[in-house]
Amino acid sequence: MFDIAKIRNDFPILKREVNGKPLVYFDNAATSQTPQQVIDVIVDYYQNYNANIHRGVHSLSQEATDAYEQARQKIQEHFNIAKSHEVIFTSGTTDAINLVANGFAAFIKQGDEVLVSALEHHSNIVPWQMLCEKTGAQLKVIPMGTDGQLKMDIFHELLSDKTRLVFCNHVSNALGTINPIKEIIDAAHKVGAAVLIDGAQAAPHIKADVQELDVDFYTVSAHKMCGPTGVGILYGKEDWLNKLPPYQGGGEMIAEVTFEETTYADLPHKFEAGTPNIAGGIAFGAALDYMNAVGFGAIASYENDLLEYATKKLLEIDGLKIYGPLEGKASVISFNIQGIHPYDIGTILDKLGIAVRTGHHCAQPIMDFYQIPGTVRASFSFYNTKEEIDVLVEGVKKARMMLQ
Incomplete structure (x- = not known):
């Protein structure tokens, strides 16, 4: 049984706040968090x-x-x-x-x-x-x-x-x-x-x-x-x-x-x-x-649910474009909003306690191919939740409203 509450309790950093807001950590592709057991x-x-x-x-x-x-x-x-x-x-x-x-x-x-x-x-x-x-x-x-x-x-x-x-x-x-x-x-x-x-x-x-x-x-x-x-x-x-x-x-x-x-x-x-x-x-x-011990089969299934949920919710935002495949991929979403620099979105999200990665992600040829300066990248792990994705979506909407 995949017990998300128990899993999240294993990661002490998930209990902290950033800028007065509960931490939502979506920079897992850069570095994942570390459980107390490790x-x-x-x-x-x-x-x-x-x-x-x-x-x-x-x-x-x-x-x-x-x-x-x-x-x-x-x-x-x-x-x-x-x-x-x-x-x-x-x-x-x-x-x-x-x-x-x-x-x-x-x-x-x-x-x-x-x-x-x-x-x-x-x-x-x-x-x-x-x-x-x-x-x-x-x-x-x-x-x-x-x-x-x-x-x-x-x-x-x-x-x-x-x-x-x-x-x-x-x-x-x-x-x-x-x-x-x-x-x-x-x-x-x-x-x-x-x-x-x-x-x-x-x-x-x-x-x-x-x-x-x-x-x-x-x-x-x-x-x-x-x-x-x-x-x-x-x-x-x-x-x-x-x-x-x-x-x-x-x-x-x-x-x-x-x-x-x-x-x-x-x-x-x-x-x-x-x-x-x-x-x-x-x-x-x-x-x-x-x-x-958590199980890689359970991890893959849970992360795929997060990915599908986040993809659906983010694509409901006007002007938002996701780069790369929409299906059959790992739990990473790289996106931009038309007319807004990704760095500006990432900065506002940080003020809301949401950690994402912005820039070319040490993959500059990909960004050159799409002719963009970079993307906002949200990457999910098995200790994340759909409720956190909802926080991200609302944060992106707020950034869009402030920056357009």
Whole structure:
């Protein structure tokens, strides 16, 4: 049973006020909120067994190591990853993408082609531009249509024996579009290309099975999934991770060091240089425990109800336009009101205690495609309610009345 009152009670921040109004938090696509159960895990680490991992023989170090590696196993199980050493802890999705991009610089040469979708976050565009600048490879773009969907017919035409890498987000952070990643992965593999899927926006809503997808790399950030900031993971197939050179050098990622030569540690430590965000990794595991206890099927169903309700209510407002697909997407609505800058709407909503995101959402090519400066983005999570959506709708109406 989906008990929304109990769930909301788990999130202490939902009890606060902003500008004298009860907080309505609709910026979940940027960062989700954190339940008390996960906060308690972070506090417990620092209060009771704060120590560095993998290196100490003393009890605190062993306890911290066990908790950290248990979190890795929880992540492995959640995403159906074949081997725990295919889970690389990173500081987040951006870090994970840069790890892969830097590694592939050793394999890409002039004349090779890499494909990226038009729906990407800047973090899944800029690293590949940098890779192409270093190697002489050519970056090609899978175009989008006005409906916010990728033009898959053109994608298939772009694939060739020159294609080495394909990059695509699972869910667009700006529009909520759910991309046909299985079709993309299978088609890319047929021409011998590797595929990285940016799962940052999908992971809070969709429980990805990386073995079923047969994806080469999949990235996730904990702070999108009720976890802390500054931690995430890169999943990579063992064969690829063994081939890629290390992204960073330092402690933990070495087997032996002399001034003449260094040999690297086995996976996953080869890519985990230095002291990691230990509390963050442990808390990521706790966040997965929490969300799985709620149930991803229940989360998806509830969030879809919120999405349908909000879409219907917002479209009743004169002059309001929603960008991207109206159906079959994640719980994100990007909209504008004709003649009003999105920043102005967001500012008024904040005065009413409503947190939304305004701007280009680190997806400027999408905004350029629509020839707009940005959008107002309301993104919903499983702890939101229809009553909060009603507050949003009334706030947008008030902003429209004040600004037109």
